[in-house]
Amino acid sequence: MLDAVPICGRTIGQDAPRPSVVGQAGTSQEGSLDRLLRQIKGADTGQLAVSEEDGRFLRVLIASSRARRVLEIGGASGYSAIWIGLGLRETGGRLVTIEYDPGRARQAAANVRRAGLADIVQVVPGDGFVEIPKLAGTFDFVFLDAWKKDYKRFFDLVFPRLEPGGLFLAHNVVNKRSEMGDFLDAIERSPQLLTSIVIPSGERISISYRKR
Numbered sequence: 001m002l003d004a005v006p007i008c009g010r011t012i013g014q015d016a017p018r019p020s021v022v023g024q025a026g027t028s029q030e031g032s033l034d035r036l037l038r039q040i041k042g043a044d045t046g047q048l049a050v051s052e053e054d055g056r057f058l059r060v061l062i063a064s065s066r067a068r069r070v071l072e073i074g075g076a077s078g079y080s081a082i083w084i085g086l087g088l089r090e091t092g093g094r095l096v097t098i099e100y101d102p103g104r105a106r107q108a109a110a111n112v113r114r115a116g117l118a119d120i121v122q123v124v125p126g127d128g129f130v131e132i133p134k135l136a137g138t139f140d141f142v143f144l145d146a147w148k149k150d151y152k153r154f155f156d157l158v159f160p161r162l163e164p165g166g167l168f169l170a171h172n173v174v175n176k177r178s179e180m181g182d183f184l185d186a187i188e189r190s191p192q193l194l195t196s197i198v199i200p201s202g203e204r205i206s207i208s209y210r211k212r
Helices: 026-041 054-063 079-090 100-113 128-134 148-160 181-189
Strands: 004-006 069-073 094-099 119-126 138-144 162-171 193-199 207-209
Touching: 026 054, 026 079, 026 100, 026 119, 054 079, 054 138, 054 162, 054 207, 069 079, 069 128, 069 148, 079 094, 079 100, 079 119, 094 100, 094 128, 100 119, 128 148, 148 162, 148 181, 162 181, 181 193, 181 207
Parallel strands: 004 193, 069 094, 069 138, 094 119, 138 162
Antiparallel strands: 162 207, 193 207
């Protein structure tokens, strides 16, 4: 089993002012984005969105890896897509996010527009196994957060289109490990990958780097 690498966020004291979600302050646009992200999380009664810490991590990783062609499988209401889109603002890249549920896909598209990221993020409603083959080109960053038992099927579908040097991330790989054993075996044993598990929050994310 891979070692999990803790990546710690800030600890805020009870009397400390609550920080901006997006890590910025000052303009009305930043304030609106901060409120939008909090609203999406507040309405997420099914706990489908990633944590704030994981969102911050995705943004930093997108920007630092200079990703430009990004695919998200399992967009829910657009929370993680917004974080990824903020990172892509720094790289000039684009995100396609696929959401199976039509209602959530509509919410995601509306939230992306409210975040001012409609020029960066494309929301595609539908079954990922149907929609992904329709997409052109390759990807240099993939984030998987869909039905856990389908992780291996999605990996098999997408990995041939992941560029060498690209990153394949998957969410909930420890707390739902029992539902994705075949996927974890594949990424841990593949000679084409370097894989580690990080812990921005308690949900944990696998990161696999394609060597060739």
